[in-house]
Amino acid sequence: MSSNKKTRTARRRSSFKLRITVWITLLIAVVSSLGIGGILITGSQIADSRLQNELISTVERNVDEIEYKNGILEIENDFAFFVDEVYCNVFDSSGRYIDGESPAALINSENRKNGVVGTFETDGNKYYYYDTRLDFNKYEYEIDAFSGKIIKYEADTAMSGLSDPVYKSTEFKDGINSEKAIDIALEHAGLTRDEVSSLSVELPANADRTVFKVEFICSNSTYPPVWVRGFINADAAKSAFDAITMTVIYILPAFIIIAAVGAYLISRKTMKPVENICRSAREITDGTDLSKRIEMEKSAGEIYTLAETFNDMLARLQTSFENEKQFTSDASHELRTPLAVIKAECEYALSDNASEEDMLEALSSIDEQTDKMTKLVTALLTLSRTEQGDKRYKLEDTDLSELVKKTCADFVPAKNITLTADIEDNIIIPAQAQLISLMLENLLSNAVKYGRDGGHIEVRLKKDSGIVLSVKDDGIGIKEEDLPKIWGRFYRADESRSRESGFGLGLSLVSQIAALHGGKVSASSVYGEGSEFTVTF
Incomplete structure (x- = not known):
């Protein structure tokens, strides 16, 4: 019976270790999963955002590489048709394809919205696209200061203000003045001064320079706008994070196993002082010496406090058992005398040679001893009740x-x-x-x-x-x-x-x-x- 009891106790103790291990492992697994999941979700969103920002910045950098020169649309050699996984195509105002190096499946100008990132799918792939519209409302003219002839003219986007300060009217001998140069440029552009929002004239610096440079910006360009659309594979970020996710999926179980082993070792080490307490308590329980105490190092902290509490309890139990033993012995001793007297008086009263007077005397003695026992029992009952407290x-x-x-x-x-x-x-x-x-x-x-x-x-x-x-x-x-x-x-x-x-x-x-x-x-x-x-x- 004692062996079975010990087995059940050991099983419960092992179960407690197991519960601690399971709970710690589950806690670590849940926290790790939530943390990694949050990182993956947040990281995916950040990567997706960076992908879109890269698309936008690539398209915007290409804006400066397109302009009209002498009335003809030109795309500079620095225009990046494909860079950093971003394809750029150029379309006219009607959506007709002008130039680009993207695959045929990406030559698409539908749903154009200036400055907006959109998505579309083709051949099972998802792409982000970004459109920017180029309005050529910044004009540059170079005009001969003597003949008044237009040497060249250009039109590009007004991404920044004019480079030259406001002009002062200047006139050359045997040539035109700055006012005339402005009129020539505006007339060629088909604009009036009222349609121009800002104006700048670079004057001839010396005798070797006989050209007026006229710049102005208008709200209604006479050149047709151009659209630049950039494309990037939206799955580029997803592919990278899929690889990271797969790595995490393989690593996380190993991490949880390591955590479980660590949790078990920690729980076993933590429970070892408790096992010592249980073993000592069992030895005291199985033995007859209640004066034994549980020994524990003070460095054990809370476990030491637990051991001290057990020792205090054992001390009280020892005192209680000793008092109870003494009490039982004393009570038996005190009751033995009146019971012996009652027994003797009864035998005497029942004897054949007892007279009526002897019987009455015996009954009186029995009554006296009964009163004494009643007082003793009453005193013991009162004492017991007071020990039970308030x-x-x-x-x-x-x-x-x-x-x-x-x-x-x-x-x-x-x-x-x-x-x-x-x-x-x-x-x-x-x-x-x-x-x-x-x-x-x-x-x-x-x-x-x-x-x-x-x-x-x-x-x-x-x-x-x-x-x-x-x-x-x-x-x-x-x-x-x-x-x-x-x-x-x-x-x-x-x-x-x-x-x-x-x-x-x-x-x-x-x-x-x-x-x-x-x-x-x-x-x-x-x-x-x-x-x-x-x-x-």
Whole structure:
């Protein structure tokens, strides 16, 4: 049976390790999965955004490479038709393909929207596209300063302002002035000065330069616009992240396995001190020596605290078992005498030679012993109930002063002993009045029991740093070596006294009642001169 119990205990302990391992592993797996998933999702979005930004910047860089020269659309050699996986195609205003190096499937000018990224699919592939419209509203003319002839003219996009400052009217001898040069340029462009938003003229710098450079910007260009559309495979970023995802899928299980092994090792190391505690506790349980204690290094932290708690519990159990053992022994001893007397009296009364008078005497003795046993059982029951604490007794605010006065007034001492009381008024404590009266009655009875004929008992109740109740007598006193033992059950300082003197439970009951009310008991005595018992609340 013991072996099966140990097996079940070991299984539960292993199960606890397993649960810790599983929970830690699951936690790491969930956190890792969420973290990696978040990184993959965020990274995919970031990569997708970078892909689109690369598409936009490539298309915008190509804008400066297209212009009209002398009325003819020209695409510069620096125009990047394919760079960084981005294809660029050029279309006219009607969507007709002009130039590009993209695959035929990408020659598409549908759904044009200036400055907007769109998507379309072809041949099972998804592409991003970006359109930008080129309006050629910046004009440049070079005009001979003497003949007034147009040397060349260009038109491009007005991505920036004019390079030259506002002109001043200038006139050359035997030639045209700047105003005339402007008129020539505007007339050629088919525009008026009212249609021009800004104007700049670069004058001839010296005798070797005889050309006016006229620049202006208009809102309504006379040249047809051009569209540049860029394409990039949207799956380019996805492919990279698919590779990363597959790598993570292979790595994550290995990481979780490593985490599980680590969690198990940690749980095993963590549980080792607990196993030591269980082993020590089992040895104590299986043995008969309750004085053994669980040994644990202080560096164990919370486990050390647990071991200390177990040791405190074992100490209390040891004390409780020893008290119970002593209590049982003493109770049996105390009950043996009256039971033996009752048995003997019954046998005597039932004998053939017993007279009626003998029977009555036997019955009287039996009644006396029964009363003695009843008092003993009542005392034991009261003592047991007080040990159960305030769960059985409800403490209420009680006028201790009046309660002590009444108890003293009702108490009638024997042996011609005089009882005096010095009671301070209006002392209120939370108490159970019946128990307080019983406690004081026991102290008074004890003082009378061990007092001298014609002696004196003094009861005092004062409120100082605490509330102090004391009972002082001038009786036979107690030996100094017996003082620590008087609060134990069934203890009598003078074993030579008659059994009529009591059971030795009175002071033990006083101690329990005081403890129930949060108080402490103490005693002082001079052997042969008297004793004083004090209860401090």
